[in-house]
Amino acid sequence: MPEGLRGRLLGGRFRVEERVGAGGMGVVHRARDERADQLVALKRLHRGVSRARFEREVEAIARLAHPRVVAYVAHGVDEEGHPWIATECLEGVTLEDALRERRLAPRDALPLGRGVAEALAHAHARRVVHRDLKPANLFLPGGDPAAVRVLDFGVARLEDAVRLTEAGATVGTPGYMAPEQARGDDRVGPAADLYGLGCVLWECLLGRPPFGGSHAIAVLAKVLLEELPSIADRAPGLPPALAALVNALLAKDPARRPASADEVAARLAAIDAGALQEVPADLAESTEALTTDERRLVAVVLLRAPTPGPEDATLPAPRDDDDPALEAVARRHGARVERLADGSAVLHVSGSGVATDLAAAAARCALALAERWPERALALATGRREGTRGLPVGGALDRAASLIDAPREAGVPMDEVSASLVEARFVVTPGAPPRLRAERHRPTTIRPVAGRSTPCVGRERELAWLRDAVTETHRRRRPSAALVVGPAGLGKSRLAHELARALRDEGIRCVWAAAHPLGADVPFGLAAALLRASLEGEGDDEESALAHLPRWLEAHAPGAPAAFGRGLRALLRPDEAAPDPTRRGDLVRHAFHGWVDAELARG
Numbered sequence: 001m002p003e004g005l006r007g008r009l010l011g012g013r014f015r016v017e018e019r020v021g022a023g024g025m026g027v028v029h030r031a032r033d034e035r036a037d038q039l040v041a042l043k044r045l046h047r048g049v050s051r052a053r054f055e056r057e058v059e060a061i062a063r064l065a066h067p068r069v070v071a072y073v074a075h076g077v078d079e080e081g082h083p084w085i086a087t088e089c090l091e092g093v094t095l096e097d098a099l100r101e102r103r104l105a106p107r108d109a110l111p112l113g114r115g116v117a118e119a120l121a122h123a124h125a126r127r128v129v130h131r132d133l134k135p136a137n138l139f140l141p142g143g144d145p146a147a148v149r150v151l152d153f154g155v156a157r158l159e160d161a162v163r164l165t166e167a168g169a170t171v172g173t174p175g176y177m178a179p180e181q182a183r184g185d186d187r188v189g190p191a192a193d194l195y196g197l198g199c200v201l202w203e204c205l206l207g208r209p210p211f212g213g214s215h216a217i218a219v220l221a222k223v224l225l226e227e228l229p230s231i232a233d234r235a236p237g238l239p240p241a242l243a244a245l246v247n248a249l250l251a252k253d254p255a256r257r258p259a260s261a262d263e264v265a266a267r268l269a270a271i272d273a274g275a276l277q278e279v280p281a282d283l284a285e286s287t288e289a290l291t292t293d294e295r296r297l298v299a300v301v302l303l304r305a306p307t308p309g310p311e312d313a314t315l316p317a318p319r320d321d322d323d324p325a326l327e328a329v330a331r332r333h334g335a336r337v338e339r340l341a342d343g344s345a346v347l348h349v350s351g352s353g354v355a356t357d358l359a360a361a362a363a364r365c366a367l368a369l370a371e372r373w374p375e376r377a378l379a380l381a382t383g384r385r386e387g388t389r390g391l392p393v394g395g396a397l398d399r400a401a402s403l404i405d406a407p408r409e410a411g412v413p414m415d416e417v418s419a420s421l422v423e424a425r426f427v428v429t430p431g432a433p434p435r436l437r438a439e440r441h442r443p444t445t446i447r448p449v450a451g452r453s454t455p456c457v458g459r460e461r462e463l464a465w466l467r468d469a470v471t472e473t474h475r476r477r478r479p480s481a482a483l484v485v486g487p488a489g490l491g492k493s494r495l496a497h498e499l500a501r502a503l504r505d506e507g508i509r510c511v512w513a514a515a516h517p518l519g520a521d522v523p524f525g526l527a528a529a530l531l532r533a534s535l536e537g538e539g540d541d542e543e544s545a546l547a548h549l550p551r552w553l554e555a556h557a558p559g560a561p562a563a564f565g566r567g568l569r570a571l572l573r574p575d576e577a578a579p580d581p582t583r584r585g586d587l588v589r590h591a592f593h594g595w596v597d598a599e600l601a602r603g
Contacts, residue, residue: 057085110273111145117264130150134199135200138200183341194249201249302346366414379413459498467499553568570591
């Protein structure tokens, strides 16, 4: 803002005095209204701000006349083309400033919440939805929470006006957005403001917002995916009526929130302020889960929007036109997908099963995304948290978000937890961060300890039994199967490795492959892994197997019908198979049987 603005007269009546603040849309000065001889707050917008959006803000605030809403005075455009708006001048602090000093006592949070609810009821009755309710937009005249005023209708929506924001726009502040805003839904109504009020009350009572993080993508994803505990668990001394109201305001489903701001104001008014107790600091500041009933693992893949979102958070963010393709990748790898308002996506695989299997499913998903959208940034992280409520994505999301800005190099950046879980099955390039490169479709050698190979001890009986089973199979010339079960880390893979090595030493050809139990393609996963492992290329990946398939067909099945080759290719690359599951199943099954016959004929 130029220094020369001080002392200028705007609109023929407002003499600019000192600068008092700035935001993303403009700069705020204190000015004197020479016509009314009173001070006003004059916001002068940046030149690039949409004129239509400025007119919408003016129309929104001009509709409102309520003691809990900052009062509109006038608006105009200066000679340099900058729109400006004048509102009443207030002396005090924002709620954001007050919360930096301390949490509000419940006896102060109660009248503040009631005042905001009354302001929202007034706005909603006039079809104005604020859409960015947060502590920075709540002003405390004289520092008094009971005198709260609602500020800044710069991203407000008029329900009876033509929409300015397209579907998929990022409107609001991530930590205070309702889930429908975080998802970029076409219509965001009064229920979103009630959710914002719930976030404000949570922060007033506990001293921190319900969802936090250092990266906007992670915060948006938490809003969508993480279920908050009851505020009563964090603040046991709260009256049940207040705890129930805050919980209801923060419901993910708008239909489960209170029906109106009037209802919220009435429920707050009915709470006995004399029964309110201070929230103990040790409880309010606790970030640990409150139950140890279940340990769940989650692996998260973040896929950034095609291009960075615009600086103006009220403008449309880019949306991906490939939703069906994204959903298909997620289904194939047993993942769930959530789209964020900025065009990014979060894919997550969760469960209480084997950690390596879950991380491997997420790694396959990440590689498929990288192949489909090579121009977009990706990151993978895995985490575990105690708790039974919602999906435990918090820590993994924060780590993935911290990696998504890593320099663009070959491979998907991943956290150390994910790298340690998948390195036996995938090609991982060490570094800071490690990078996921490709899947190994053949068994890796046993990793040495201190540079030396380690002997297999304590499994002699099981190994002898398996070798006897193979010998008996050869003698009887009939196929058989052996099932080895046990918890993760017991040594099942090492046992299989030792068996394969022993058989090769005896001159027996051994094809060893692994398949994961997660994902939509489980019925053919092991068959595909066996086929990849048997094709005699040097590479471990799908492309190498596909490149060697024609040579294998020419050498070992020269007279086979074309459907045989199509079936084997469909086994290696399911996306290219017939869309009808029955037709695909028949094609792949016949091809796999033919492949087994051809391999047996090789001797």
